[in-house]
Amino acid sequence: MANLTPELERERQRINSIAQSAGLDYFDVIFELITYDQISQFAAYGGFPVRYPHWKFGMEYEHLSKSYEYGLSKIYEMVINTAPVYAYLMEGNSMMDQKLVMAHVYGHADFFKHNVWFGKTNRKMMDQMANHATRIRRYMDRYGVDIVEDFVDKCLSLENLIDRHQLSPSPIKFSEPAPINNAQFMLKYDKEYMRDYINPPSFVAEQKKKLQEEQARNSKSPFEPQKDILQFLLQFAPLTEWQQDILAIIRDEAYYFAPQGMTKTMNEGWASYWHTKLMTEKILNDSEVIDYADHHSGTVAMRPGGYNPYKVGIELFRDIEMRWNKGQFGREWDECDDVNERKHWDKKLGIGREKIFEVRKIYNDVTFIDEYLTEEFCVANKLFVYKFNKRTNQFEIDTRDFKAIKAKLLFQMTNFGQPIIKAVDANFENRGELLLSHLWEGIDMQPEYLNETIKNVFALWGRPVNLATVMDNEGLLFRFDGEKITQIKIGGSQSAG
Amino acid sequence: MSIREDQNRFRDIIKGKIKEDLRRFVGSSDMIGKRENDFVKIPLPHIEIPTFRYGPKQQGGVGQGQGQPGDGMDGEPQAGQGQAGDQPGEHQLEVEMSIDDLATILGEKLALPKIEPKGSKSIHSEKTRYSGLAPVGPEGLRHFKTSYKRALKRYVSSGTYDPNEGMIVPIRRDFQYRTFKKVIQPQTRAVIIYMMDVSGSMGEEQKEIVRLESFWINAWLRKHYKGIETRFIIHDAAAKEVDENTFFRTSESGGTLISSAYKLAQQMIEEDYPPHEWNIYPFHFSDGDNWSGEDTRLCVRMIKEFFIPYCNVFCYGQVDSKYGSGQFLKDLQKEFPNEEKLLTSTIESKDKILDSIKQFLGTGR
Numbered sequence: 001m002a003n004l005t006p007e008l009e010r011e012r013q014r015i016n017s018i019a020q021s022a023g024l025d026y027f028d029v030i031f032e033l034i035t036y037d038q039i040s041q042f043a044a045y046g047g048f049p050v051r052y053p054h055w056k057f058g059m060e061y062e063h064l065s066k067s068y069e070y071g072l073s074k075i076y077e078m079v080i081n082t083a084p085v086y087a088y089l090m091e092g093n094s095m096m097d098q099k100l101v102m103a104h105v106y107g108h109a110d111f112f113k114h115n116v117w118f119g120k121t122n123r124k125m126m127d128q129m130a131n132h133a134t135r136i137r138r139y140m141d142r143y144g145v146d147i148v149e150d151f152v153d154k155c156l157s158l159e160n161l162i163d164r165h166q167l168s169p170s171p172i173k174f175s176e177p178a179p180i181n182n183a184q185f186m187l188k189y190d191k192e193y194m195r196d197y198i199n200p201p202s203f204v205a206e207q208k209k210k211l212q213e214e215q216a217r218n219s220k221s222p223f224e225p226q227k228d229i230l231q232f233l234l235q236f237a238p239l240t241e242w243q244q245d246i247l248a249i250i251r252d253e254a255y256y257f258a259p260q261g262m263t264k265t266m267n268e269g270w271a272s273y274w275h276t277k278l279m280t281e282k283i284l285n286d287s288e289v290i291d292y293a294d295h296h297s298g299t300v301a302m303r304p305g306g307y308n309p310y311k312v313g314i315e316l317f318r319d320i321e322m323r324w325n326k327g328q329f330g331r332e333w334d335e336c337d338d339v340n341e342r343k344h345w346d347k348k349l350g351i352g353r354e355k356i357f358e359v360r361k362i363y364n365d366v367t368f369i370d371e372y373l374t375e376e377f378c379v380a381n382k383l384f385v386y387k388f389n390k391r392t393n394q395f396e397i398d399t400r401d402f403k404a405i406k407a408k409l410l411f412q413m414t415n416f417g418q419p420i421i422k423a424v425d426a427n428f429e430n431r432g433e434l435l436l437s438h439l440w441e442g443i444d445m446q447p448e449y450l451n452e453t454i455k456n457v458f459a460l461w462g463r464p465v466n467l468a469t470v471m472d473n474e475g476l477l478f479r480f481d482g483e484k485i486t487q488i489k490i491g492g493s494q495s496a497g
Numbered sequence: 498m499s500i501r502e503d504q505n506r507f508r509d510i511i512k513g514k515i516k517e518d519l520r521r522f523v524g525s526s527d528m529i530g531k532r533e534n535d536f537v538k539i540p541l542p543h544i545e546i547p548t549f550r551y552g553p554k555q556q557g558g559v560g561q562g563q564g565q566p567g568d569g570m571d572g573e574p575q576a577g578q579g580q581a582g583d584q585p586g587e588h589q590l591e592v593e594m595s596i597d598d599l600a601t602i603l604g605e606k607l608a609l610p611k612i613e614p615k616g617s618k619s620i621h622s623e624k625t626r627y628s629g630l631a632p633v634g635p636e637g638l639r640h641f642k643t644s645y646k647r648a649l650k651r652y653v654s655s656g657t658y659d660p661n662e663g664m665i666v667p668i669r670r671d672f673q674y675r676t677f678k679k680v681i682q683p684q685t686r687a688v689i690i691y692m693m694d695v696s697g698s699m700g701e702e703q704k705e706i707v708r709l710e711s712f713w714i715n716a717w718l719r720k721h722y723k724g725i726e727t728r729f730i731i732h733d734a735a736a737k738e739v740d741e742n743t744f745f746r747t748s749e750s751g752g753t754l755i756s757s758a759y760k761l762a763q764q765m766i767e768e769d770y771p772p773h774e775w776n777i778y779p780f781h782f783s784d785g786d787n788w789s790g791e792d793t794r795l796c797v798r799m800i801k802e803f804f805i806p807y808c809n810v811f812c813y814g815q816v817d818s819k820y821g822s823g824q825f826l827k828d829l830q831k832e833f834p835n836e837e838k839l840l841t842s843t844i845e846s847k848d849k850i851l852d853s854i855k856q857f858l859g860t861g862r
């Protein structure tokens with residue numbers, strides 16, 4: 001990794017001061033110039049130089065480096081949410097490209113610092129990731145690569161089972177069962193030296209384990225169904241110490257990345273908005289304009305049918321700015337239904353810029369869309385809802401109805417587009433079985449994935465695992481007992497709530 | 498670099514998965530089609546970690562662009578909304594594997610023994626290497642350094658050496674000349690002669706089976722021999738040599754005279770591949786429907802008198818076809834009940850390719 005060339009450093013300083021005069025504010029940003037191979041590696045690792053050893057990173061790296069080789073995609077920017085912020089530029093890109101990336105990165109850096117959903121993230125995650133890696137490697141050395149990797153695989157399978165609306169993971173409180181001292185189950189002995197004969201250590205250990213298990217079974221299930229299933233497992237599943245540590249690591253990282261998933265549209269929109277503005281108004285020199293237009297149009301292009309967060313995000317921010325400049329909000333506006341009047345509405349308030357700064361602070365994708373997606377916007381941007389048609393076996397356009405579009409977008413963004421699943425009972429049927437419940441809101445879960453994942457939950461829980469959901473309009477209880485999966489019909493459909 | 502470790506780990510897992518599912522891979526035509534140099538692109542089943550999630554078909558989504566309700570969408574919609582910062586959405590995974598790696602997997606799965614090339618025992622060629630020294634020889638083969646050193650030694654030991662005086666004059670006795678030694682080198686050259694019956698009774702599917710099987714046989718043999726050669730003979734009632742492409746695409750419609758192919762193969766071997774220098778692997782694929790018993794007897798004689806003695810093995814693979822009687826195989830089995838070097842196999846379908854390969858290559862010849 002190299003520091004910037006003198007020329008690049010000069011540009012960086014210039015862009016930095018332009019960005020700040022425009023109102024962007026961020027922690028120190030450190031740019032590094034790296035090769036395409038390094039940037040693929042970083043990208044595979046989620047932006048960090050070090051991660052715990054796992055084949056999924058290898059897979060991602062392979063995919064990325066092949067894509068680049070075939071000219072399919074070029075990673076332009078890579079920036080991570082830390083303080084100081086680290087950002088990577090790829091060697092070999094043109095000066096115009098690098099300038100664009102820098103402007104874009106400053107946009108992201110401002111977003112990371114100010115958006116409230118990132119408020120509690122661990123900005124020292126660089127060190128933390130390295131620390132996680134060390135711990136996991138140590139376990140691999142001690143217990144064997146296959147065993148540990150297998151366990152990590154299972155944890156990763158469950159890594160989305162967190163509570164995204166918790167801004168940060170709540171500290172893990174382990175339930176405190178009554179301290180077990182060995183005396184409770186040892187047989188009586190007369191002479192001290194007889195102790196180990198009458199109560200061989202293995203016997204004692206076994207009894208202790210039995211007692212612990214019974215305690216675990218009887219301990220309280222959450223009064224309220226709990227979304228943070230990983231925490232639930234950490235508290236109640238019979239895991240060894242190293243397994244607990246690994247599960248905690250996976251959970252920690254999942255919480256770290258969660259805000260990024262929740263604000264993807266806004267974040268990309270914000271960064272794109274700023275790179276466009278700064279590049280066209282201040283940064284580009286005349287000779288670079290064409291290249292810029294070419295690059296920019298590629299980034300914000302819409303593949304037919306594709307949803308491009310860069311595009312929707314940037315257009316929404318622009319729309320908000322325009323509306324707040326012209327006063328196109330508020331009760332009067334909402335109540336006006338004269339098309340002509342709406343089209344020419346301009347109160348010349350000029351507070352658009354101020355407004356978008358406020359928006360980038362408070363909202364996440366869901367509230368952003370909920371509040372600011374308008375019918376005019378959908379029409380102007382040609383948005384539609386698509387669905388899969390089983391008859392023709394292809395995806396097709398369903399509707400352009402505004403309410404449907406909004407509902408669909410919101411649904412996809414809520415909980416990060418993942419089904420909401422809660423842990424309900426740790427002693428289901430009084431047999432120590434785990435009961436999970438899927439909050440069904442009209443969309444079925446993917447069945448093959450469900451089957452495989454429930455097996456992984458079982459692997460951690462140790463006893464049968466049940467998942468209540470709805471599939472094909474029928475309430476079903478999926479149950480895995482270690483050998484096979486059964487489905488039992490539940491009376492009535494399990495509805496949201 | 499830890500990403501390399503992760504990448505290697507990933508590849509190991511892939512190899513494991515391929516091995517598990519090898520039967521299906523071996524019978525899969527689209528994989529062989531995507532060949533670039535020595536690499537093959539393999540579409541893999543899910544190697545993703547499963548999670549509780551929606552599928553794209555269940556979910557649908559929001560898109561942008563032109564179109565009316567009911568219009569189909571081009572291509573697959575992006576499934577990448579709202580993912581965590583470090584992973585893009587589902588991707589159809591295609592992994593590159595070298596053919597050599599695949600052959601290794603095949604070998605492991607089928608427990609194929611390594612081939613003992615004839616070269617290690619009886620095939621050898623003599624090469625002359627100029628690696629020795631002698632006191633006499635032509636001036637052109639004079640070895641300068643050794644000669645000079647000997648002169649220097651003489652000077653030093655007789656006390657006439659003066660470090661300041663750079664010139665050393667060698668005499669006749671100092672000179673050394675390169676001479677040759679005969680070196681016996683085991684030869685591991687191999688040729689595969691593919692013969693295929695392209696008469697009317699061999700259909701597209703049968704030819705596809707032959708194509709797949711020959712791909713794998715090639716891959717395996719190539720691992721053991723440097724510079725393997727392949728020759729292709731097609732025949733119906735007459736035989737001719739062709740190139741690889743033609744081999745797999747032709748269909749004639751004549752009758753079938755298997756001996757025509759065997760004659761041509763024999764001719765090829767006699768002209769180009771002296772058996773004491775070459776490991777020869779003839780493979781013949783047919784649906785077993787030879788023209789006459791007379792011709793079959795001729796083939797049997799050729800196998801007995803020529804192919805078995807001179808080749809490593811003689812392999813006959815019979816594919817099932819609704820027009821073929823499959824008689825040839827029966828005849829061979831009758832005539833050669835115990836011949837180790839004659840390997841036969843029936844290949845009923847693509848699924849059976851793997852077993853057939855085991856039969857052909859499982860003897861370590």
